[in-house]
Amino acid sequence: MQTNHKFCVHSVAYSPDGTVIASGADDTLVHVTNADATEKCVHQHSSCCAHRGWFLTNVLYNRRSVLKGHTDYVRALQFTSPTTLVSGGWDKVLRSWTRASAGAAATE
């Protein structure tokens, strides 16, 4: 199931080790993706410029975490550790998101 940002992406952040990319948008969602999951895909998007011609495969979409909780635009993202992300938005709340350990994720 694809759950892409459909609105302005006003915040992006890399984790300190450069392995994870987070993006926050006006759809109130925060997406977290492995940076190494950004494989080039063969689909060419004809209406875009050359820089936009390469997209992810569906498999890689499925590895994205979607963080739901904000109730208004997400405008600020900041990693405080490789596994912890702080987000803020126009709902006036500062949230912290902590990634489950590898063992816990594997059991799901």
Next chain:
Amino acid sequence: MSGVDGVAASAVELNVVEDVDLVGEAAVAAGGAADGTGTGAGAGAGAGAASDAGPAAADGAPAYTASVLTTCGYRVDDVSFSGTELVVGCSSLEGKLWDGRVLICKTTGGSAVAAIATESGVTSVDWASEDNVVCACDSGDILSLRRSVDDVVLKSAAVFAEHQCTASSVSVHAATGRLASGSWDATVKVWNIGASNRSLTTFVGHCGRVSQVKWNAAGSCVASGAEDCTVKLWDPRADSGIMSIAAGSPVLSLAWNPVCDTQFVVGMEDGHVAVFDSRHRKAPCQTVVRGASRVPC
């Protein structure tokens, strides 16, 4: 003009610290009393959402657990991390008085340990050192804020007032003491934080609002993303642009890869998130989150 009213600010500062020190459910009751209905509603929604947010993972994506750090009372526009503390820039954007706040919080949540009220909304914040933060304001001013070790108030130490329009972003390269700022006046300026409140360099080249500027880790390059659909890289020593990269949609956010000084990720108005590599100017970049359709915001 000064972004901070020194006399009024010191009076408000104490209120900020009392009113904003709200966490989780406590904010529902106290927040409403402190800042009117807006805060109370926001905090209530926040606490509810956090409790049922649960793991959002599917198909092997890592699960994340949510918690509410603090309720700011103002709309959060930017957060920056020093290694030990968070600085939060926020704006009112309600009613007739569009003022702002800068708060310093612990990563464990809880009370704001220091705060200042600003005359206009705060669009961007960054750390210059442990006791010095820099913020950009809707008025176009850039403020350097200091705190003393045992003090809960921030004080305006310097004002950088050259931008003609809203200053949208600031970025500090701590090792060199250089500050980069971007503005809706389409310019990028570089300043020396400690030395002078006159800019060292003004980069002209964008033909739209600059939405975000960021130093790379080495401090050798400033990247600026703008609503003219380009990302431009600037060399502060050469006083010139290095390259301009077409992003295809207005660029709203930008972050350098902390371990690879040639890569940066860009967030765009149409919902795309793309990774660029400055070594491969002509090569396709990678789009990591693809927007399904263009929706005006």
